[in-house]
Amino acid sequence: MALLDMLRSPLAFLESRLPTIPHLPVLRAEQEWWKTDGVRISDAIDRAGTPWLRMFDPSGRRTDEILYPPEYQTMLRQGYRSGVVWRALEENSLLPTYLLMYLVSFYDPGVCCPYTVSLGTAVSLAKYGGVESQARFLPPLLRKDNSVWQGATWMTEIGGGSDLGASVRTIARPSSDSWLLTGDKYFASNATAELAVVAARPEGAPPGVRGLALFLVPRYRDDGSLNRFIRRLKDKIGTRSVPTGEIELRDSEAYLLGRADSGIYLILEVLNLSRVANSVASVALAQRALADALAYAECRTAFGKRIIDHALLRHQFEVRLESLRSAFALAWESVRLLDEVGMERPPYSERYHVFRLVAHLAKYWTAEFAVSSAKWAMEVHGGLGVLGEYEAERWLREAMILAIWEGTSHRQILDGLEVMERKQAHKTLFAQLAGIARTEELQELESDVQRLLNLRPDHKEAEAEAVFRRLAILSGDHLSRKYLQ
Ligand SMILES: Cc1cc2nc3c(=O)[nH]c(=O)nc-3n(C[C@H](O)[C@H](O)[C@H](O)COP(=O)(O)OP(=O)(O)OC[C@H]3O[C@@H](n4cnc5c(N)ncnc54)[C@H](O)[C@@H]3O)c2cc1C
Numbered sequence: 467m468a469l470l471d472m473l474r475s476p477l478a479f480l481e482s483r484l485p486t487i488p489h490l491p492v493l494r495a496e497q498e499w500w501k502t503d504g505v506r507i508s509d510a511i512d513r514a515g516t517p518w519l520r521m522f523d524p525s526g527r528r529t530d531e532i533l534y535p536p537e538y539q540t541m542l543r544q545g546y547r548s549g550v551v552w553r554a555l556e557e558n559s560l561l562p563t564y565l566l567m568y569l570v571s572f573y574d575p576g577v578c579c580p581y582t583v584s585l586g587t588a589v590s591l592a593k594y595g596g597v598e599s600q601a602r603f604l605p606p607l608l609r610k611d612n613s614v615w616q617g618a619t620w621m622t623e624i625g626g627g628s629d630l631g632a633s634v635r636t637i638a639r640p641s642s643d644s645w646l647l648t649g650d651k652y653f654a655s656n657a658t659a660e661l662a663v664v665a666a667r668p669e670g671a672p673p674g675v676r677g678l679a680l681f682l683v684p685r686y687r688d689d690g691s692l693n694r695f696i697r698r699l700k701d702k703i704g705t706r707s708v709p710t711g712e713i714e715l716r717d718s719e720a721y722l723l724g725r726a727d728s729g730i731y732l733i734l735e736v737l738n739l740s741r742v743a744n745s746v747a748s749v750a751l752a753q754r755a756l757a758d759a760l761a762y763a764e765c766r767t768a769f770g771k772r773i774i775d776h777a778l779l780r781h782q783f784e785v786r787l788e789s790l791r792s793a794f795a796l797a798w799e800s801v802r803l804l805d806e807v808g809m810e811r812p813p814y815s816e817r818y819h820v821f822r823l824v825a826h827l828a829k830y831w832t833a834e835f836a837v838s839s840a841k842w843a844m845e846v847h848g849g850l851g852v853l854g855e856y857e858a859e860r861w862l863r864e865a866m867i868l869a870i871w872e873g874t875s876h877r878q879i880l881d882g883l884e885v886m887e888r889k890q891a892h893k894t895l896f897a898q899l900a901g902i903a904r905t906e907e908l909q910e911l912e913s914d915v916q917r918l919l920n921l922r923p924d925h926k927e928a929e930a931e932a933v934f935r936r937l938a939i940l941s942g943d944h945l946s947r948k949y950l951q
Pocket of ligand 1: 654
C-alpha cells in the first residue's frame with residue numbers, strides 16, 4: 467500500500483518523479499496552505515456557483531465588477547505571491563511556475579486558469595511588447611504582493627474557437643500611437659483582468675489566420691473609464707474559481723504586440739503556454755481523483771473487507787498509478803521542452819517543432835486521462851460519487867472543461883498531424899524515445915505513423931486518432947522510464 471500512499475500528496479508525487487525540484491520549501495508551504503485554508507475556500511467557491519456581475523455602481527456609472535466572497539481573493543493571491551508568474555520572468559525558467567501549477571491544480575484546477583492566462587500575458591509582453599508598453603505594464607504583472615495585476619488571453623468569438631482564421635471578427639484600427647479594437651469575445655476567462663492579450667484583425671489585413679494580430683488591451687482607458695465591458699458571465703459546470711464572461715470591445719485602446727503580419731505565431735505561442743499548463747493541471751486533477759478514490763476505498767467495506775483489499779480493485783489502482791506516471795512524464799516533457807525553446811521567435815528551430823508535437827500529444831492525452839480517471843474515481847465511490855455534496859462529482863465536472871479549452875482533442879490531433887507532416891517532428895521524437903528504450907512496439911508505431919502520413923488527406927484525418935493516442939501513450943511510457951532515472 468505504501469506505493470499508493472504518494473497519491474495523497476501532490477508534492478510527494480512530484481518528488482517521486484523528478485530528480486531535482488527547485489524551491490522545495492516554497493512548494494511545501496504552498497501545499498500546507500492549501501491543506502489548511504485553500505481546500506475550504508475552493509470548495510465553498512465551487513458550491514456557490516457562478517459569481518455575480520455588478521454592472522453599475524449606485525450612481526449609474528458602468529463598473530463591471532465581479533462579486534466573489536472576500537476569501538476568493540485570498541485564495542487567488544496566494545499563488546501569485548508564491549511566484550506562479552513572477553518567478554518565470556525573474557528566474558528565466560518556467561519550471562517553478564509549472565510546479566506550482568501542479569500543486570494548486572491538485573486542490574483546484576480552476577484557479578490554475580487565472581495563473582495560466584496571466585503568465586501568457588506577461589510572457590507575450592516581455593517577448594514582443596514595445597519599450598513603452600513593457601515599462602508601463604510589466605512591473606504590475608510581476609508584483610509580489612496582493613496588488614499584482616492579472617492577465618487574460620482572449621481569442622474565441624461566437625463563430626468558434628477552433629477556426630480562428632474564419633471566426634475572429636474583431637477589427638483593429640490604428641489611432642495615433644495606439645490602436646482601437648471593436649468586436650466581441652465570446653469566451654473570456656479572467657474577465658476583470660487588468661490587462662488582456664486579444665486577437666484581432668487590423669483593418670485591411672488579409673482573411674484567414676495570416677491576417678490576425680495580437681494586442682494588449684488594458685481594463686481601463688488612459689482617462690480612467692472602462693476600456694471594455696462584460697456583457698454577461700458564463701454559468702459553467704466547473705472552474706468556478708475563474709470568472710468567464712463575454713467581453714465587448716468598443717473602440718477599446720490597445721497596443722500591438724510584435725508585428726501585425728506575424729500575429730498568428732504570437733497567438734499560437736500564447737496557446738502553447740496554456741496547453742502545457744492544461745496538461746499539468748489535468749495530471750494533477752487525475753491524481754486528486756485517484757487520491758479521493760483511495761481514501762474512500764480504504765474505509766468502505768463490502769463482502770467482509772475493505773474494498774481496496776479486493777484484488778480486482780487493488781489491481782485497478784496499481785494500473786492507474788502507472789498510467790498517472792506515464793501521463794505525468796508526457797506533460798513534464800512538454801514543460802521541459804517549452805522551458806528550453808520558449809524564448810525562440812519565428813522562424814523556429816527543429817527542437818521547437820518537437821516541443822509543439824509533444825505539447826499537442828500531452829494536451830490531448832492528459833485531458834482524456836483526467837476525464838477517465840475522474841469517471842473511474844466516481845465509480846469507486848458507488849452511488850455517493852454522483853452526489854453534489856461530495857468531491858468526486860466535482861472532479862468530473864472540472865475534467866470536462868480541461869478537455870475542451872485551449873483546443874479540443876480534435877484540434878490537438880489535427881495540429882499534431884500538421885507538425886509531423888510539415889516539420890517531420892515525429893522523426894526527432896522517435897529517435898529520442900529509441901534512445902530511452904528501442905522496443906518492437908516503438909518500431910511498429912513509427913511505421914504506422916509514416917503510413918498514416920502517406921494517406922490521402924480525408925483518410926489521414928479520419929484515421930488519425932488511434933495512431934495519435936498510441937503515440938501519446940507510448941511516448942509517456944518511455945519518458946516515464948527516463949524520469950525515474
Ligand atoms: C470554461 C471555458 C473557458 C474558456 N476561456 C477562454 C478564454 O479565456 N479565451 C479564449 O480565447 N477562449 C476560451 N474558451 C474557449 C475555448 O478555447 C473553445 O471552447 C475551444 O477552443 C473550442 O472552440 P468552440 O467551443 O467554439 O468549438 P468549435 O470550434 O465550434 O468546435 C465544435 C466541435 O467541432 C470540432 N471541430 C472543429 N473543427 C474540426 C475539424 N477540423 N475536425 C474535426 N472536428 C472539428 C471541435 O473539436 C469541437 O468538438 C473557453 C472555453 C471554456 C469551456
